[in-house]
Amino acid sequence: xxxxxxxxxxxxxxxxxxxxxxxxxxxxxxxxxxxxxxxxxxxxxxxxxxxxxxxxxxxxxxxxxxxxxxxxxxxxxxxxxxxxxxxxxxxxxxxxxxxxxxxxxxxxxxxxxxxxxxxxxxxxxxxxxxxxxxxxxxxxxxxxxxxxxxxxxxxxxxxxxx
Amino acid sequence: xxxxxxxxxxxxxxxxxxxxxxxxxxxxxxxxxxxxxxxxxxxxxxxxxxxxxxxxxxxxxxxxxxxxxxxxxxxxxxxxxxxxxxxxxxxxxxxxxxxxxxxxxxxxxxxxxxxxxxxxxxxxxxxxxxxxxxxxxxxxxxxxxxxxxxxxxxxxxxxxxxxxxxxxxxxxxxxxxxxxxxxxxxxxxxxxxxxxxxxxxxxxxxxxxxxxxxxxxxxxxxxxxxxxxxxxxxxxxxxxxxxxxxxxxxxxxxxxxxxxxxxxxxxxxxxxxxxxxxxxxxxxxxxxxxxxxxxxxxxxxxxxxxxxxxxxxxxxxxxxxxxxxxxxxxxxxxxxxxxxxxxxxxxxxxxxxxxxxxxxxxxxxxxxxxxxxxxxxxxxxxxxxxxxxxxxxxxxxxxxxxxxxxxxxxxxxxxxxxxxxxxxxxxxxxxxxxxxxxxxxxxxxxxxxxxxxxxxxxxxxxxxxxxxxxxxxxxxxxxxxxxxxxxxxxxxxxxxxxxxxxxxxxxxxxxxxxxxxxxxxxxxxxxxxxxxxxxxxxxxxxxxxxxxxxxxxxxxxxxxxxxxxxxxxxxxxxxxxxxxxxxxxxxxxxxxxxxxxxxxxxxx
Ligand code: FES
Numbered sequence: 001x002x003x004x005x006x007x008x009x010x011x012x013x014x015x016x017x018x019x020x021x022x023x024x025x026x027x028x029x030x031x032x033x034x035x036x037x038x039x040x041x042x043x044x045x046x047x048x049x050x051x052x053x054x055x056x057x058x059x060x061x062x063x064x065x066x067x068x069x070x071x072x073x074x075x076x077x078x079x080x081x082x083x084x085x086x087x088x089x090x091x092x093x094x095x096x097x098x099x100x101x102x103x104x105x106x107x108x109x110x111x112x113x114x115x116x117x118x119x120x121x122x123x124x125x126x127x128x129x130x131x132x133x134x135x136x137x138x139x140x141x142x143x144x145x146x147x148x149x150x151x152x153x154x155x156x157x158x159x160x161x162x
Numbered sequence: 163x164x165x166x167x168x169x170x171x172x173x174x175x176x177x178x179x180x181x182x183x184x185x186x187x188x189x190x191x192x193x194x195x196x197x198x199x200x201x202x203x204x205x206x207x208x209x210x211x212x213x214x215x216x217x218x219x220x221x222x223x224x225x226x227x228x229x230x231x232x233x234x235x236x237x238x239x240x241x242x243x244x245x246x247x248x249x250x251x252x253x254x255x256x257x258x259x260x261x262x263x264x265x266x267x268x269x270x271x272x273x274x275x276x277x278x279x280x281x282x283x284x285x286x287x288x289x290x291x292x293x294x295x296x297x298x299x300x301x302x303x304x305x306x307x308x309x310x311x312x313x314x315x316x317x318x319x320x321x322x323x324x325x326x327x328x329x330x331x332x333x334x335x336x337x338x339x340x341x342x343x344x345x346x347x348x349x350x351x352x353x354x355x356x357x358x359x360x361x362x363x364x365x366x367x368x369x370x371x372x373x374x375x376x377x378x379x380x381x382x383x384x385x386x387x388x389x390x391x392x393x394x395x396x397x398x399x400x401x402x403x404x405x406x407x408x409x410x411x412x413x414x415x416x417x418x419x420x421x422x423x424x425x426x427x428x429x430x431x432x433x434x435x436x437x438x439x440x441x442x443x444x445x446x447x448x449x450x451x452x453x454x455x456x457x458x459x460x461x462x463x464x465x466x467x468x469x470x471x472x473x474x475x476x477x478x479x480x481x482x483x484x485x486x487x488x489x490x491x492x493x494x495x496x497x498x499x500x501x502x503x504x505x506x507x508x509x510x511x512x513x514x515x516x517x518x519x520x521x522x523x524x525x526x527x528x529x530x531x532x533x534x535x536x537x538x539x540x541x542x543x544x545x546x547x548x549x550x551x552x553x554x555x556x557x558x559x560x561x562x563x564x565x566x567x568x569x570x571x572x573x574x575x576x577x578x579x580x581x582x583x584x585x586x587x588x589x590x591x592x593x594x595x596x597x598x599x600x601x602x603x604x605x606x607x608x609x610x611x612x613x614x615x616x617x618x619x620x621x622x623x624x625x626x627x628x629x630x631x632x633x634x635x636x637x638x639x640x641x642x643x644x645x646x647x648x649x650x651x652x653x654x655x656x657x658x659x660x661x662x663x664x665x666x667x668x669x670x671x672x673x674x675x676x677x678x679x680x681x682x683x684x685x686x687x688x689x690x691x692x693x694x695x696x697x698x699x700x701x702x703x704x705x706x707x708x709x710x711x712x713x714x715x716x717x718x719x720x721x722x723x724x725x726x727x728x729x730x731x732x733x734x735x736x737x738x739x740x741x742x743x744x745x746x747x748x749x750x751x752x753x754x755x756x757x758x759x760x761x762x763x764x765x766x
Contacts, residue, residue: 074230076540
């Protein structure tokens, strides 16, 4: 009698203890996996404003710094320099925006004003004004970004590189 | 397979023997509900440890990040509010249970020879428990925690000779700052837990050595005869009790909506601090020990109490455990307890009837709600307070209190030279003005305008029309507005007040776009302009005294005073976050005015 009472108590204790542990662990796990459920660190903008359309001369590349803000959990960091881009305004007022990083090994590309070409100093990569490889070791044309113009302001989609 | 593995482990560790020793402990006199409190405390401690560790994954102890990280736990994670609630209210539950455990042990005489050290380690555990409460209160770095803890560290400072040194050591400097948080954090998550676990280990080991102290009426014979094993007889009761505790605690957290997080600590504010409820009696005691007597409340009385607890097992030498034989000790402990309860009740009663404190609590709630809304846009690296720096309403309030409140009363506080600004710009406010401009609440004796002698209905109509010009009146009633327009333009108002042409001048203020942002700004700059009061003006002009931003903030603040207006302000209206993946469902455009009301209602 006493024995069966105790084995019954043991089973019940296991069940109750298990339920209690589950009830406590569920929200705990829910909180721990938070970074799976939600982005905790991200740029606040997809399209980043880089200047007025009028600031860009037609046909001549202009180098612009891209600054944006970043959310890091509770903090916002504003005015962070993300990098820089080459901007070329076309005759029809559309824009071409290239990364300043060389598609070969990532050196910074310069604009050669005298030769009217993009020049990479590292391994003598040469690109034309449309970013096409002319000579040198680069495996592809210069990286470019999508752009849009709103209210005369030029925006670059800095997250999407093509 | 599992058995083999278990055997392998057992062979090498002696786990089985250990478990046997741990679980087969005989409980003389039988398992009892009276013994569940100690294990309930251990359960709660484990719960505190688990919830604490998870929160430590998110928390960041520095004066610029603490509030933000706690805000993040509370508002941006899925279960953070619940876990934090468990941890917050869990500490209260531990205190309550510790008191019950304390009394159970005391009533049963379980501190007597040979259990003196059980009792003494228990008193240490109680002290550590209060240390947890004290250090944990500061960690969110919100108004409440910041100011309440100031009181505590100042109390440490009153200890003779060493006080100041100890205080500086705790604060990590002469004032509150980064090191205060790192030190309190270290105390809370390393030093106190280690100390508590060590003493708990001794406490439990000693308890195991001496066994339970049975009820004084249980006879020796029964003690010998009735012996239950710890597992499962007592464990079952302990588990049921733990479940009850957890259910109550979780229910409480849900009912309360989690633990409170007030606005970020503002060292420049004058916040009236109140400690956690279990420290209120000490706090109240200080009210009676002023001046030179301060030390009596801060050090002497608490010390006497503690010393009494420590020496109790040595002075109570009665051989029987029956309470009847220990009346002097019962009397002492009860007096102490009743005193503490009375002080607590007095403190709560006082605060519940102090208008100042009630106001402050309401303000604190609004401020907290606002802080959460502003923080959603991200907190600048300068720290929690920075969310307010660009908030016009906050800045406006400050400017109002510094420049305007001396003449304009607001919610019962301030001077009476100018009109009362309580509910300024609402229908009710304007109605009152039209009805009796010479009322003390408006222009008083210096008023020149005579009461508008029209039926009340018409006065409401006129208010509706005049206020609708500013463009941010809530729930405009078109019919009333039209009637009001008719009355204003064709009635007697227009004889003195120009209306329709912003630059027109007559004997009384121009009412075109009355109480709009531009109207208010022009007015504040030059109230003696001919289009306003002209030569009859009594208010100083603020042209050149405020910069554009300050004036803008002040006006926004003034407009936020009325319940009838929508506060259209870039800063408070949430701009939707552009990255749609990260938008919490709680982020839609919330207007501060509406939210305030919601919070005020909820708090009543
Ligand atoms: S990195 Fe530009 S050519 Fe090699």
